[in-house]
Amino acid sequence: MKSIDYSLYLVTDETKPNAELLSIVESAVIGGVTVVQLREKKSKGNEFYEKALALKALLDRYSVPLIINDRVDIALAVGASGVHIGQEDIPLQVVKSIIPSTMIVGVSVKTLEAAKIAEENGADYLGVGSCFPTSTKDDAELLADGMLQKIRENVHIPIVAIGGINKENISELIKYQPNGYAVVSAIIQADNPKEATKNLLREINL
Amino acid sequence: MKSIDYSLYLVTDETKPNAELLSIVESAVIGGVTVVQLREKKSKGNEFYEKALALKALLDRYSVPLIINDRVDIALAVGASGVHIGQEDIPLQVVKSIIPSTMIVGVSVKTLEAAKIAEENGADYLGVGSCFPTSTKDDAELLADGMLQKIRENVHIPIVAIGGINKENISELIKYQPNGYAVVSAIIQADNPKEATKNLLREINL
Ligand code: NI
DSSP, X not given: OOOOOOXXXXXXXXXXXXXXXXXXXXXXXXXXXXXXXXXXXXXXHHHHHHHHHHHHHHXXXXXXXXXXXXXXXHHHHHTOXXXXXXXXXXXXXXXXXXSOTTSEEEEEESSXXXXXXXXXXXXXXXXXXXXXXXXXXXXXXXXXXXXXXXXXXXXOSOEEEOSSOOTTTGGGGGGGOXXXXXXXXXXXXXXXXXXXXXXXXXXXXX | OOOOOOSEEEEOOSSSOHHHHHHHHHHHHHHTOOEXXXXXXXXXXXXXXXXXXXXXXXXXXXXXXXXXXXOHHHHHHHTOSEEEEOTTSSOHHHHHHHSOTTSEEEEEESSHHHHHHHHHTTOSEEEEOOSSOOSSOTTOOOOOTTHHHHHHHHOOSOEEEESSOOTTTGGGGGXXXXXXXXXXXXXXXXXXXXXXXXXXXXXXXX
């Protein structure tokens, strides 16, 4: 699967126990989330694998693609639709050399230079952020002024806006025409993840 | 390469800067180390990859196999001879499903049950330990009395003794006839890694 609908892109965090996370993701998918990224920074390989496997089984039932953050081996092990890497992970060209051509690769960027390099090296999409201040990613640095627009105008692959996006601020990003909006806490920490998802989609007129 | 000489098995730690580590490993290989495992627990994907790549280039010059701890994706990326997993990493059968049949897999065990399961599931060798108290691995638990012998008598794949092994105690293990002896600090922290390696080999009559 090389063509993914990035419209509303849920990224998980490690704040919820597994069973609860699965239930939140299912509600979010029913609410309209189009793609899910499993992001684990602390869990061991077997926990990460078991979590990815359970999430994959759930998402398959809804034909929603699963993307694995950082660990290419976990993505390969569960047959994920894609892998998402940052600037500190295994380099893009190397990742591409060890995955099947059907698996997509997304790359986090915060500069135009990094965006262009990732596009040249065959990234399938870019995660661009942080768009707003966030407490989720400790290493999240705010994008420079006008950077989302600059990247939008200079690359041709899909762009997913990320970082601190919630129902109050998501509509401010519409003018930059990203292909999708990635959220973490706005859905994971919501009292009602399904309604939160619908509200986010409403804000971006989807 | 499915046949590896496990006799003196060097496992790296993260206490040395990269350049120094490479120099230590080269001295150890010249001294007689037969296989090297790169073990990184803190480094990011790109650091781990770069380190593995440099180590692979060095070891290739001496035809000494490189084994990567835990990260199967790094092992695939650099074309390592093998990968070594613990009980908390991606499960053995899953690892085997994503690596080429030419790549070996070693598994850390400390019980007979785990040893037999790993053998049944196709492990190429076992790392058995901790044989002696050690400060290198925070999760290293001492083997139960007689366990090395019990495992030796009940599995048919190669066994590498590991954990706290140094020139003072290595000869105590000879009676258990392991196929190899793994060391960390005894070489990495030695004033003269080449001499330290030779001394270890002398103790086991190699
Ligand atoms: Ni790890």
